[in-house]
Amino acid sequence: MRSGSAAWLTWAVFFVVGGSCVAVAFAAPAARSPAATAPATQPAAASWIAKPPATWPQLLLSHTATFKDKSTLGGASAFLMRLPDGIVVGATAKHLIGDTPLAELDSRIATWFLNPRGMPTRRIALTRLAITTEKPEGHDWLLLHVASQKGPFPSEPLVARKTRAEVGEAIYLIAVPYGDKAAQKVYKGAVTRLRNDGEFEYRFDSVVETRGFSGAPVIDAQGRVIGVHAGKLNDQPDPKSIIATASDVVTALELYKPPAK
Secondary structure (H helix, E strand, C coil), X not given: CCCCCCCEXXXXXEEEECCEEEEEEEEEECCCCHHHHCCCCCCCCCCCCCCCHHHCCCXXXXXXXXXXCCCEEEEEEEEEEECCCCCEEEEEEHHHHCCCCHHHHHHHEEEEEEECCCCCCCCEEEEEECECCCCCCCCCEEEEEECCCCCCCCCCCEEECCCCCCCCCEEXXXXXXXXXXXXXXXXXXXXXXXXXXXXXXXXXXCCCCCCCCCCCEEEECCCCEEEEEEEECCCCCCCCCEXXXXXXXXXXXXXXXXXXX
């Protein structure tokens, strides 16, 4: 029996043949143990999540990219994300590349670096797509492979959660507005609504200009990524909070394309 296959129980049935008792044995699958069907465990909580946000490690990055058609991408938001297979990728919002088809992106990249705001020499290079191009619509994730898995990384990689966001759960958005000299800021909020398009809506308590937030990480109360900031909805009547949308991390895990061996 091959390793990893279901357990089997051996049964015997007795027949009387010509006055003699004959035993015939056969195997039947045994009931699976609870461990065999248990869901995969979630990543452990980040060690820094219980500390004041001002003491958290650098988690937010910005773009400095040039393309072969001479266009550029600067600012906005990104982060490093560690996937369940241990690979670290650069993560951001797909709408930042505009109308460029995903299938053409690799051939258009000249240079693409991620670095903390105001720290251009503390950077890491992005090389090529890390998601499939077979499902280009219906999500706002952009994952790219990094030049080296050995580090040192310009920010601490955030670990991807394996389950979708839940209505009512607490979240943190890590972002910084354009024009702000801070390297990152933290906004606390909660998930308010799940959508059928792989996105969720969330509220964060602040009055802030959100330009530059696209591609920022949304993390849960354990410090794990649950989404990437996609945009703000229409102006809200509540002057103390903002309603925004994010693409769910499970969508990113489904799109992920591991590096070629």
